[in-house]
Amino acid sequence: MSERKLSHWGWGWADKFPSTDARKQLGTQLGAMLGIAPSGPTDPVALDDVSLHDARVSAPDSVPCVTDDREERIRHTYGRAFGDVVRGFAGDFAAAPDLVAHPTTEEEVGHVLDWAQGAKVAVVPYGGGTSVVRGVECALPEGFAGTLSLDLRRLDRVLEVEPTSRTARIQAGASGPRLEEQLKEHGMTLRCFPQSFEHSTLGGWIATRAGGHFATNYTHIDDLTASIRALTPAGVKEGQVWQSRRLPGSGAGPSPDRMMLGSEGTLGVITEAWMRVRPRPRFRASASVKFADYSKAVDACRAVAQSGLFPSNCRLLDAREAKLNMVATDGSSVLVLAFESADHPLEAWMERALELARDHGGVAGEPTYSDSGSKTGESGAAGSWKNAFIEMPYLQNVMVSLGVIADTFETAIPWDRFEELHSALVTNVRGAMKEVCGSPCHLSCRFTHVYPDGPAPYYTFIAKARPGAELEQWAAIKKAASDTLIAHGATITHHHAVGRTHAPWYREQRPTEMGNALRALKGALDPEGILNPGALI
């Protein structure tokens, strides 16, 4: 049996890219639904036909886990942003690293960093390669001899599970499915399901501050992290490992873990972490509520977010998003509510949440309750939603082959500023799409997370591409979105990270002195500046 292969240019497994006929049919559906006429479908440049520059440095004998294999280099060139898929589809791998390392131990990671510092080789920590912000793409920076992609996926084990404290020590290269299958043996789950879950890794989630599965309360990877272990270039030289204590809480100085969380591979290579896990849920409740008026739906969502009920799901889909997802086709906005618990039935929680929704004009469907008893695993509805959510990124592969721009952007904003921001985004992003792509085009919004002080809105945009101009058109739309976010006090990213894509806006967003602070931190931990140059800092 041959090993299942990942696509070398697009999202996920290669065998999931549909046939020409199937893509043609999807194009027809798209046209009917959104009025956007597809072109093509065209086919990607085959792996064998990709032309690749020669490696500028050679694999060192002292570090046998390093290779300059052509296919490895191609496969480690990009993340999976829209622009990455477009370039990969077109066979453009100009940013390919010279070398790829596959360490199987933390010691080998140290050897790679040690060698790279001496050889002045830029090192890009690589987890699932699912960045949508050009977080792992590293063209040769000035003053460097070459670039190396440090693939951590062979460090994929759950090393310890501590059931009393519900914590597990997990290697950074474990993908979502790998860590969940190992935790399952202990009746535990991390319950962190970013959309990239199938391929992204724990270390990547920590480095990019991944958003979690739940819409409220402890859900971000930040909240689930009890301690982090990392190798820094300075530490490797001095025989030190960055290792914080496994603690439920601590007031001892600024949190060391919060320095690594969001560091995007620029300060150290995360090798493992103690994570807060939990038993699989037993009780579930779910319901959806329709609203004729979006602004009342937002108020209802806010009321639930501020109630202290902490639903696991509290996702508001605007009318376009509801239609796109075939949740409502009558122009309603839909609030999807869910609760889950391993401990107690959820009627009191759901009933109060529905009461709040009705108070704001919502029309609630009958809630469903389930008790899986001793059985574990997702129940029907939740399971199929999760599967559809996980499958979503595959559609982008198809869109690119159909000459369609399809992407998302996300943010967070206080409730009092949401309406103004939303209206400005609709004006500016639709305006940019019409200008560079023409009509019709699509922009829709859902909330992925809600907090007492504000929502995290997530936007999907779809427009017709002009062959050869996709990247330029996309950049104009993205600029309109990003400029609007920054002008309205929002964050340039809620859970997609900064990478190279968001760097210009991130520099406007952070306190000016925060740039100096980060450079100083980097100077202390990575004095040669070899780690992921060009990202974040």
Added chain:
Amino acid sequence: MSERKLSHWGWGWADKFPSTDARKQLGTQLGAMLGIAPSGPTDPVALDDVSLHDARVSAPDSVPCVTDDREERIRHTYGRAFGDVVRGFAGDFAAAPDLVAHPTTEEEVGHVLDWAQGAKVAVVPYGGGTSVVRGVECALPEGFAGTLSLDLRRLDRVLEVEPTSRTARIQAGASGPRLEEQLKEHGMTLRCFPQSFEHSTLGGWIATRAGGHFATNYTHIDDLTASIRALTPAGVKEGQVWQSRRLPGSGAGPSPDRMMLGSEGTLGVITEAWMRVRPRPRFRASASVKFADYSKAVDACRAVAQSGLFPSNCRLLDAREAKLNMVATDGSSVLVLAFESADHPLEAWMERALELARDHGGVAGEPTYSDSGSKTGESGAAGSWKNAFIEMPYLQNVMVSLGVIADTFETAIPWDRFEELHSALVTNVRGAMKEVCGSPCHLSCRFTHVYPDGPAPYYTFIAKARPGAELEQWAAIKKAASDTLIAHGATITHHHAVGRTHAPWYREQRPTEMGNALRALKGALDPEGILNPGALI
């Protein structure tokens, strides 16, 4: 009417120090309860009789908010640790600052920092002066011309309240009562009640990562902070203010707020913050549960902490603590449970929590439920508990005058390690007390906060002092406690901060490279190293 004065040597208001007779009586009660025979009572050295060194630098004309007034200098010498009270009582103010500043605007804070950098004067940001870890005490560091205490209490206003997003912009020098009285006008509350609430300030809470009122879920000042504004010495030179965006969440790089949270006045002077506030609670539920077996009580407490019910109170008092607080005198441990909500009745929550407690052998009293309707303010029981809690530190003043050592230390530890840690602490701390103070002595424990992965235990120790040897005896006991915490993987502090007291153990606790990281951060933000030298870094 003359202004009410704070004690110049001990906790809180001067007029609350009991008369000699009253103290004698309290000493008799203490003897009867714990068998610890008090001495004295003695009286503190009067303010007028304190001898003070001359100021080594003089107040600059360019910064009129600075004074070298003798009384001001005495009053800004110490925090309120046991050793501070002992030294203050004895009239020893050797660590007094040369100058005290009382800025009334952020601009004046900038002027002070600007002048101090040029004059090589160490600046100690000062809020309520309630540090119990020698966080505001600053003897003249080598290479400095003098020291200045930067008192921020005149920056005490709530500047804006945003009801939709439930956030408020508050100046850093506002004490607990000051900010609550201003928020109350808007029907809001921060609900952050550290034991120092009456005198400590928002800026101090942020700088020291104060623990909040609730035993579970969003409770720490870290969680309540939406954005921070600070002046750094480097920023003052460059005309920059450290200002993060008010956001409900953000995944853009490492959190700038988390760099300031816990920085203990070493990186910048916090001038204001946007805080997450909430309406005053309407529904309350409370109950207490007795356990004959402490280890079963711990299991019950853990079950509640891991249930996802998020009680506002989940404080386990061991038998000695329960007796000391007169909650139970029959040798039981007592779990105090409470829920509160502004949104919904709490029967379902409390019933399930009591079920969990009973499953672990607890004997639960009848829960009480209340609905204050439109009325606000604390209900009877919660209110009187809060008042007693807030009054507690006054007892230390009395203890010092009675020749008794009385202090607390606190930590956090995963559940799986608690029992071993607790047993080691009992052995080592009681051992140290017996060795240096003789029998009888007292050590008791309660949980102040509980997390799914572990508790935050808080210990009270009381022993007989030998006149003139109090500080030395205390240091031996504290060393036994701190060594044990570090050896058993716990944190040196959960919410009291590091200061100068915990610095040696903190250096063992943090990742070695974290020291380099913090020094680098300080180099970038405070290049002359004027801010609170000797604390934390």
